[in-house]
Ligand code: ADP
């Protein structure tokens with residue numbers, strides 16, 4: 169099949185060219201162009217449905233060995249089927265860009281490309297504590313019975329050290345290891361620590377290494393079966409392994425393991441588990457805050473389960489304090505968005521030369537400009553969202569499509585005065601400068617980390633205590649360790665709950681527990697201060713007790729009652745077109761058909777909260793299928809209905825995207 173296209177085609181092999189094997193690249197004609205394609209099957213006879221005169225011959229076979237292993241092809245086909253994504257899209261996501269280069273030679277070592285290899289191994293591995301040793305042994309025992317084990321260890325329990333011991337024994341046994349982390353956690357903090365122990369056996373694979381390096385990691389893995397440790401973001405599940413012994417999925421609850429767009433909309437954790445089962449390897453899922461679904465699988469005995477409930481070296485989990493914003497505003501005991509008691513606590517810690525992290529999961533200065541007179545707020549012309557105010561760059565910006573415009577002085581509708589509503593990290597930074605003029609402040613969010621080294625520069629400076637206060641979005645929650653951080657504050661917990669999605673409770677718990685895990689690393693107990701309008705929200709009770717199990721029990725009961733995962737599987741079908749009426753007609757037509765087949769498992773046509781993105785009007789249909797039912801049957805029925813809709817000459821103009829297991 170030609171790369172870059174979604175369909176598969178049949179070609180013949182002319183005399184004089186040796187028949188290529190599955191997984192090899194070939195050059196093929198298509199239309200007036202020549203494409204690089206991948207051989208999916210090489211059969212001796214032509215399928216009877218094809219007219220032999222119309223089958224074109226391939227032009228050239230550049231590879232002497234497959235660039236894609238049989239195991240990869242098998243896995244990619246599974247991804248295509250499971251996520252209802254054309255195999256061509258899977259290949260485009262899976263192969264490094266350079267592999268589709270007509271002149272790229274697989275068996276030639278490129279000059280000038282330096283592998284993302286670190287130093288030589290310079291230190292040994294730390295000996296484990298008693299609790300870590302017990303966890304290590306328990307994992308080994310569980311693996312005798314189950315292929316997947318959940319390591320549920322509180323923040324700073326020393327999970328990473330346990331991983332390192334497991335990795336070492338795999339490498340010593342000549343095996344390869346895949347260590348998946350959320351993209352943002354791929355900092356020098358983790359890779360330095362690993363490279364000191366594993367030296368040049370460690371390779372990294374993520375979006376911030378160059379195309380050449382990505383290709384070189386891929387090429388070497390295709391051609392080697394040496395023991396290797398690959399640390400990578402979600403796309404590392406597509407790499408070729410020959411001797412895979414173990415996959416570690418660190419922070420397995422992280423939403424960023426799910427690819428949203430474009431297709432294939434895969435979940436790297438699910439793919440990793442399938443990949444390991446094909447390779448007869450083991451999987452370790454590690455986290456302090458498991459995904460409800462993962463924990464459920466452990467509780468029903470599908471996965472093994474190992475718990476580490478204490479922090480390493482007797483450190484205490486942080487103390488959590490709530491600040492009631494209703495009360496604070498009422499008594500006018502606020503400075504900007506900071507309640508007075510929080511300011512006092514920050515001052516105390518800064519006086520003790522400690523560091524503070526401020527968390528606000530919104531970037532920009534403020535999410536809304538609103539007219540006092542008529543209530544109008546400037547919206548993106550292409551998306552159904554208000555524009556975010558970015559005061560430093562003197563712009564209004566759309567966070568969905570990147571549209572920007574100057575900040576209007578007056579309301580464009582009625583000429584009234586515009587008021588700033590809400591706050592993002594930029595506004596907090598301003599207020600912090602006013603409150604603590606002598607403090608050294610840094611901001612970590614999407615806007616301050618657009619250049620290659622920004623993220624590591626900011627984290628590095630904070631780690632060296634060249635910064636006293638770090639303000640950030642969820643980027644600050646990801647598995648970082650700073651010894652001098654004694655206070656973490658969440659400026660507004662409430663908009664974490666406002667999401668109407670069934671996962672919002674789980675997600676807000678995970679985010680708050682993870683961000684609080686950054687407090688109190690060495691010496692004293694750390695503190696987390698959370699400002700909220702709703703101190704009675706049940707999530708706080710679980711957080712204050714660090715009671716994951718309680719949260720799980722409540723969530724699982726609700727999800728069973730309201731027919732959500734893990735009891736039901738969700739399929740979200742999104743229809744998009746630039747004409748709202750056409751989108752609606754296609755959605756209506758599809759919904760009627762699906763309703764006949766799936767009955768009450770099929771929703772009505774839903775207009776999403778953000779109904780237009782980048783000029784495309786959106787409609788959705790949701791299917792929920794009992795997790796005990798035959799999923800692939802359901803998917804086949806859905807795919808058939810979509811194909812049949814696409815026979816309609818008008819409605820076929822509407823794009824239909826399917827998201828399997830959307831969370
Ligand atoms: P987690 O991954 O569970 O959050 P880490 O493995 O990163 O925790 O450990 C937290 C801290 O404790 C790190 O700074 C780490 O260096 C230290 N630590 C953990 N285990 C050991 C050990 N066995 N020997 C020395 N230091 C350790």
Ligand code: ZN
Pocket residue numbers: 548549550551566567568569570571782
């Ligand atoms: Zn927009």
